[in-house]
Amino acid sequence: MFDYKIDTTDKAALYRDLYAACEAITMGEDDAIANMANIAALLWQYMPDLNWAGFYRMKNDALILGPFQGKAACIHIPLNKGVCGKAASSGEIQCINNVHEFEGHIACDAQSVSELVAPISDSQGNIIAVIDLDSPSANRFDTQDVEGIAQIAKLLRHRINT
């Protein structure tokens, strides 16, 4: 059993503790799927106001569904589609306050309103996956979320490289 102490009183504390938990739970484990599954579970358990948390993996120049928590989701995402495709093709984190105003957004769950997608690159700079977080609330994610998830994405570079 894993029992992490995650302080959820403010975002600084939350991301400090989440980062440490993500580092600890993936330490010494080289199986990418196992690591993504545990990270999705940690983000889902401790981040408030989410309706989906998980990964898409780069495969044959497109994104394919990876380990996640939430409702069943779209399996294939082309790189020119959706918030995830934009993050993977640009290599830049996408923080969308209202996905209904994002051209090309893919509605896997009609409840999703805001979305944060962080690309994960390997040590050569190739995008290997994205972390995707969805919320039923508008403007759910701010600069602290962007920074916190970017740090976790950076950590995972060495933990999900197959």
Ligand code: SME
């Ligand atoms: N909404 C995403 C698709 C993935 S789901 O949210 C799980 C997008 O536009 O890329």
